[in-house]
Amino acid sequence: MKPFVYKKAGTVAEAVRAGAAPGAKYLGGGTNLVDLMRETIEQPATLVDVTGLSSDIRRLRDGGLLIGAAVRNTELATHREVRTRYPVLTRAVVAGASGQIRNMATVGGNMLQRTRCAYFYDAKGSRCNKRNPGQGCDAIEGFNRMHAILGASSACVATHPSDMSVALAALDAVVHLDGPGGPREVPLTELHRLPGETPEVETVLRQGELVTAVELPPLSWAKRSTYRKVRDRASYAFALVSVAAAIDVRGGKVKEVRIALGGVAHKPWRAREAEAALSGGPATVKAFRAAAEAELADARPLRDNGFKVELAARTITAVLGELAGGVR
Amino acid sequence: MSAESSVIRVNGTAVAPPGDPRVSLLDFLRETLGLHGTKKGCDQGGCGACTLLVDGERILSCLALAVQYTGRDVVTVEALADGDRLHPVQQAFIDHDGFQCGYCTPGQICSAIGMAGELERGVPSHVTEDLSAKRAELTAEELRERMSGNLCRCGAHNGIVAAIAKAHQAGQLSDSGRAAR
Structure with a gap:
């Protein structure tokens, strides 16, 4: 690990000031960043510890929730309003990592964790356009069973590893940022980027910007929401495919629906094609399947991950069926 | 400071x-x-x-x-032990053959004690069906899910699960001894 300076921030202003220095990075629970530093993939000159900042969850006047960026994953999943009003979020958080890691990991860090693509991690032996822009990608022709089927590019086929962020994408969450240019808000679905020609640029965060909180809109019908993660073993594994969904069915028709996918793209994938196909239409298994297929029409599987297309279609169909309850 | x-x-x-x-x-x-x-x-x-x-x-x-x-x-x-008296979870690991080489054991034992605290605080898990329940029961499925972050390369998981389940049934899992003080 390269030497660095450690600073603990007491306030957002203090953090932003320290974070503006060249080579500075913000440190949450460290569960991903410390590991990346040990592999020399991340080499910050300064680490600004922001775990002492905004770590509460409070109800907003409109009925939504404001979740501090330093809230630990365990606290988020356990919070009474989260688990009863937004069960998809609790389900997504507890589907990720292990009990120990969830006790350490923060909400901000979870969103900003980096891909677990094995070629990205193999700093000594593999080419990676994220680590070394322009170097090439060994995953595209390599073992790419875990990789993206949607929105990838000829430069990068990595997936975003977060479960929590998939639920946040479905819930229309808004990310609160602060930085040298002042505070601003970005929808979660616009926080992460698709790889394009610059896969090393993973988010729209500007130099020195800090995630301070995540806001959940009221969404009364999100009570009927869930998260299903399909993985190689029953626990403590990253997703092959995951689905976060919420649906409001009235008189057999789909009034509202939100769907997001994990394990399939460089960012949490909001399934807007599927949502558009379902909106106002019948809540039937046939319609769910057709909507899933519409979403996946542009899927471009690689050598080893063709199975993800059908797996995603079936998982979307099954989750919507489960939420709609006994439809045919 | x-x-x-x-x-x-x-x-x-x-x-x-x-x-x-x-x-x-x-x-x-x-x-x-x-x-x-x-x-x-x-x-x-x-x-x-x-x-x-x-x-x-x-x-x-x-x-x-x-x-x-x-x-x-x-x-x-x-x-964890109180002088020569082992923590009940340590004793349970001996009684139920909760290890072979023993390398993962300190982590397993600390993890089990931490897990008990999470159960008491109502932390849900991936297999908790009812999210509105105040507290999940430590079924075999819950125990295995909640301990999934601790691997045992010897494959002593059956003994580990038995040791933790027994300590829990005896009400000793949450008695984290000096850990709680």
Whole structure:
């Protein structure tokens, strides 16, 4: 690990000031960043510890929730309003990592964790356009069973590893940022980027910007929401495919629906094609399947991950069926 | 900074954090303090061998920078027994053959104690069906899911699960002994 300076921030202003220095990075629970530093993939000159900042969850006047960026994953999943009003979020958080890691990991860090693509991690032996822009990608022709089927590019086929962020994408969450240019808000679905020609640029965060909180809109019908993660073993594994969904069915028709996918793209994938196909239409298994297929029409599987297309279609169909309850 | 928040409490003793911020909590315990009970397995957050308790919560000490833990209470496996009297979970691991080589055992035991605290606080898991319930029952399925972050390469999982289940039934799992004090 390269030497660095450690600073603990007491306030957002203090953090932003320290974070503006060249080579500075913000440190949450460290569960991903410390590991990346040990592999020399991340080499910050300064680490600004922001775990002492905004770590509460409070109800907003409109009925939504404001979740501090330093809230630990365990606290988020356990919070009474989260688990009863937004069960998809609790389900997504507890589907990720292990009990120990969830006790350490923060909400901000979870969103900003980096891909677990094995070629990205193999700093000594593999080419990676994220680590070394322009170097090439060994995953595209390599073992790419875990990789993206949607929105990838000829430069990068990595997936975003977060479960929590998939639920946040479905819930229309808004990310609160602060930085040298002042505070601003970005929808979660616009926080992460698709790889394009610059896969090393993973988010729209500007130099020195800090995630301070995540806001959940009221969404009364999100009570009927869930998260299903399909993985190689029953626990403590990253997703092959995951689905976060919420649906409001009235008189057999789909009034509202939100769907997001994990394990399939460089960012949490909001399934807007599927949502558009379902909106106002019948809540039937046939319609769910057709909507899933519409979403996946542009899927471009690689050598080893063709199975993800059908797996995603079936998982979307099954989750919507489960939420709609006994439809045919 | 107050005197209290500039030190790390390790098994009840205040110690100054390492001068080099690169040092993990795990290496700090083993290399500087000579506490070798906490084990280094993968050193990348994959195996759980380095699990210990901070303010009663289980964490992975290999991914923790020691400097981040000033003002906190760290409890390692060395502090679980009361003199010559083993912590009930330690005794349960012996009674139920909860190990073979023993390398993952300190992490397993600290993890089980931390897990008990999570159950009491109502933390749900991936297999908890009813999210509105105040507290989940520690069924076999819940136990295995909640302990999934601790691997045992010898394959002693049946004994480990039996030991934890028995300690839980006897009401001894949440009795975290000195860990709670």
